[in-house]
Amino acid sequence: MENLSPLPFVLLIFLLLNVTASVAAPSAESVYTSFLSCLTNYTKSQDHVSDIVFAQTNSSFSSVLQAYIRNARFNTTSTPKPLLIVTPLEESDVQGAVICAKNIGIQLKIRSGGHDFEGISYVSGQPFIIIDMFQFRNITVDVQNEVAVVQAGATLGEVYYRIWEKSKVHGFPAGVCPTVGVGGHLSGGGYGNMLRKHGLSVDNIVDAKIVDVKGRILDKKGMGEDLFWAIRGGGGASFGVILSFTVKLVPVPKVVTVYRVANSLDKNENTTEFVLQWQQVAPHTDDRLFMRLLLQPVSSKVVKGQKTIRATVIALFLGGADEVVTLMEKEFPTLGLNKENCTEMSWIDSVLWWANFDNTTKPDALLDRNVNSASFLKRKSDYVQKPISKEGLEGIWKKMVELGKTGFVFNPYGGKMGEVSSDATPFPHRAGNLFKIQYSVNWEEPGIELENNFTRQARMLYSYMTPFVSRNPRSAFLNYRDLDIGTNSFGNNSYEEGAVYGVKYFNDNFDRLVKIKTAVDPENFFRNEQSIPTHTGLNTTGASKSGASELSHFSLYWKLMVKVGGLLNNPTERISYSQVNVSFWERKEPLKYGRKWLLVNDLIQID
The missing domain is CATH 3.30.465.10 (Uridine Diphospho-n-acetylenolpyruvylglucosamine Reductase; domain 3)
Structure with missing residues (x-):
């Protein structure tokens, strides 16, 4: 260990020996026992506590965990599993789960539907439990x-x-x-x-x-x-x-109109002009009209073995077909919309239509949670503030065909979105944004090579789009979760790391969120890879100051051991243990940490 002076090294070894002698990794069984014992003191429904807490040894553990995993990338044998799952039925169950997780110093993940694109609601790189809210559905x-x-x-x-x-x-x-x-x-x-x-x-x-x-x-x-x-x-x-x-x-009106119109390069259709007009119309037209644009690389029906680009407009109009056809004839003639393309229906039937149900489906199909269904996927996001030029679009088509599978979803803004101020809520992406981009790639088979290939495609297309999207910051949408844009290492509470992704998601609202977080959760108990940090930049282990737990000590022990063994894979991180602060600084060669590569340092400083 170069750069490590003798005195800090002696102190480090002393600390390691101290922790090694007194602390061992807690077992899932011991966590379950401690948590169950604690929870009975806080929940009003003590008789059903054992029915809502699932240990890893419970025969239903896997089925409960997997039911709401919506990205198959995080449903593998190597995916970290929670030590236990809590499925609350009453508000007091949730209160008790929070208090008990905090008392024993274990990270808490909160899952409502499991659609987090990066699995943040049910995956962690450190010991954790899940509060699964699926029974809270009234x-x-x-x-x-x-x-x-x-x-x-x-x-x-x-x-x-x-x-x-x-x-x-x-x-x-x-x-x-x-x-x-x-x-x-x-x-x-x-x-x-x-x-x-x-x-x-x-x-x-x-x-x-x-x-x-x-x-x-x-x-x-x-x-x-x-x-x-x-x-x-x-x-x-x-x-x-x-x-x-x-x-x-x-x-909502009693009658709404939906339509779907496709345009393809290999049918000699002017797809580029089609998309150019969409950019001019979709964000500025009647605010009752929402026209989503899908752009996908697809197999050519003209030249066998080649790919082409298909552009598809999918729309909802809060009114009748005659009105929207007249509107599009005037504003978007390249769309070629006619009444035969349109279907009038009730609003609830439009919900089914947008969810790709057939036209015979009854509304009660919306009650089907469709559990245990997930494909492998990667998503990213961007915001476009100036129309992309013809030359720009033609270059994008070539890049999409070259990459092979990653597509776009363009969602137009305007209307009400331009009327609400950027600081009315933490969501800042309002006036000035023409449309939001979702980068979308799905695949059906497992395997690290496939995953690397498809996620690489999405990242390459994202990189290619840099000249066409927002900058300073390059904004992103929180609910299109993307760990590529930055993470706050597990257990860490760095304002600097949090700002990397936080400013992209929240722009100028990030600092206000940090101040609120600091006021309501100063010890950073509620945390994940992209949570809001506190302003202090100091890490806490998630345990209350009054009750540091064996899990908290174990977490420190693990971090120190991997450092001494030369395997440190944490980024710049500060850990507090009694009166000793251990800081890990940046190193020049990359090491694997969780789901991404990071730079960490060989230097350990004890101050």
Whole structure:
């Protein structure tokens, strides 16, 4: 170990021997026993505690874990597993789970629907447990007051169905995938095909309930305006456990119109002109119209063995077919829309249509959670603020064909999105953005070579798009989770590392989120790879100051041991142990850490 002076080395070895002699890695069984014993002291339903806590030895553990894994990349034998899973039925169960996890010093992951693209809600590189909210699915619709109270574990499909049960002229602006969980979707922003008319989901939240780090249940009044602001787009898992949201219903007409129009390069169609016009029209047209654009490399039907680009517009218009056809004839003639392309239907049937159900499907299909279903996937995001030129688009087509599989989803903004200020919620991407890009690649077979190939494709296309998207910062959407843009190493609490991804997700709102986080969770108990850090930059292990646990000590022991063994794979990180601070500084050669490569240093400083 060059650069390590004798005195710090002696102190380090002394510390290692001390910890080695007194601490051993806790077993999953001991964690389960300790947690169960603690939970019975806090939950009101002591008789069912053993029924809602699943140890790794429980015969149902794997089925409970896998039911809401929505990205097959994180459903492998090598994926880290939780030491236990809690499936609360009552609010007191959640309170107890937070208090007990904090008391024993173990990381808590919170899962509502499992759609986090990077598996952050159910995977960690350190010992952890999951609070799985899937049984928290109650929905109460009050048509008279035009609100609904929705628990965090409900799915969007369930929300839409329960609203439709009570009213045929109300809806809610949220995502088009019916199995997405409310807790993560709404707390991360929540957008869908009515955003140009009614804004984001977070723009329509009027109250919330959360369990904070002290185990208290707080509503909007109890948590205060700052925390209420933070959980409406800043990611609820950084601040507590979301129990429910109270949302404002929005009016929908009795008849809406949907259409799908495709255009392909290999059919001598002017796909480039098609996309050029889409950029000019989609963000600026009538705010009742949402036209999503899919761009995909597909097999050519003209030249065998070659690929071409297909552009497809998928649209929802909050009105009748005649009106939207007339509108498109005037504004978007290249689309070639006619009434035969259009289908008039009820709003609830449009929800089914957007979710790719056939036209005979009944609305109760939205209640199907479709568990244990996932493909392998990678997603990334960008924002476009100036139209991409003809030459730019033609270069993009070539790059997409060269790479082979990664496609785009362009989601237009404008309308209501340009009327809400960038600091009204933590979600800042409002006026000035023409459309959001989702980079999308899916594959069906497991294997590290396949995964590396397809994720590399997405990253290469993302790199190619640099000249065409926002800059300083290059913005990203929190709910299109992407660990490529930066992480705060597990257990770490670095403002500097957090700002790398935080400014991309939240722009100028990041610092306000940090201040709120520092006020409500100063020890950084609620944390993940891309959570909001506190402003101090000091790490805590997740245990309360009054009760450092064997898990906390074990975590320190592991970090020191891998360093002495020359295997340190943590980035710059500060750990507090009694009165000794150990800092790991940056090294020049890369080492593997979790799911990415990092630079770490050979130097250990004890100060």
